[in-house]
Amino acid sequence: MRNKNIKFPVLILIMLTSLLACTKQEYTIPDPVSQLTNDCIKRTIGPSIVSLPLEFAYAMALPKINGKLVSAQVEASIAGASGTFLEHRSFYTNSSGVDVPVTIGTPSTTVDKLTKVTFSVDTNASTLRYYYVIPEAARGQSVSFTFTANSSDGKTATYKMGPYAISKMSITKNLPVSNGANAFISIEDMAVYNAASAATNAGKIDLVYLYRATPTTFTHALVSPGADAAYLPGVTLPSGVNRSTKLRKVFGLQDRNLSNLQYGIYVDDIDFQQLDMVDMPNYALGLKAESGVWVETTDKKYRAYIFVNSINAAGTAVISIMRYTL
């Protein structure tokens, strides 16, 4: 009898719980936008490198009955380098997948940290791209952005983005090198010199580019001036060029920035920090197109990644350098 009295309420409770659990949740239509609204996405992926742009898409809209867009502005926590701008064109993608611009005002003006566009057309929705060229002052720092839209009804919408860590890396792309001519590479200057210029920058020359058709495994090579003479056949080094730089060959590491936006791989600060260069040689022979070389300078001041963009059997090549200061 006692058991029966307990079992019945428990059964009812379970049934009620089941019914509640199975209640269908009705979909409710979200409230339509009733005032000025904005949104933002960061379009750039990969590490943020000084001199390269960060790209954002800033969208703003308000109901037509409320008025129109008046202006849009972006304030960066660190003033952008030359080339920073907010698009004065709003893009839409047509049926062919092509981004089509619609001009909405005059080109942006940038004063210190603030970049502004004033609308000259009657529109209540727009998406503007913002390109922030990372300045030298931001190296190793964090940068954040405040996007603001103003409408004719006196309303303001604000969207904060960041902070974004700015890499310590430096980049130089598409440096032509040639056997016996522009063959002397300086990591410190991230530049290529000929013999005469190398003599005046002797303390900065880390590598020599050379090409030898034989042996067939030699071909395109980056050799440290301090390497064994066997790896510098027929090379007369300018006076004082004698640094011994450690090198480590890599294949299949096509950094997106170094390869002119061809691949989806990124070399980042952490790669340089964790790089093991112990016992590495001071020469790299048989370099191929799209191969690379990790570099550590004699004074251990810099580590770098040299990417071979292209090679030519006549003894020339194009290289790009990513450098990290230790």
Next chain:
Amino acid sequence: MAKYLKITLSILMISVIIISCKKDSPVDEDGLLITFRQECFVSNFELLGSDFVTVRAATAVIDTVAQTINVTVNPGTDLKNVYPQFTLATDCKLDPKVVGKTDLSNLTSPKIYTVVSGNRKIRKPYTLNIKF
């Protein structure tokens, strides 16, 4: 009828017990299965540089009688930073293990790798001779 059913069930139960009590297959100190195989040889050898591209100038010559591997490498190969790769007979293992970057630069004292058979009873040392 019930008698036969009981006998059948009893046999089935005893069989299950016997199977479940069978000793597990033995494993060695590396957790690898010790098998009955006696084959013990190197069937292929590769040598990769720091960029994981081969540094061999020609196919490695493996002598399973003399137990030698003779490899000619490209001029300028940095033998301090290479990755040897051995292909062994089924169930064999290598001693010492190749765990990563290896220094093979001492050409006067060739490195010796021992192949251990699947039953772990046969050990054959192979001398790795490298030349430019």
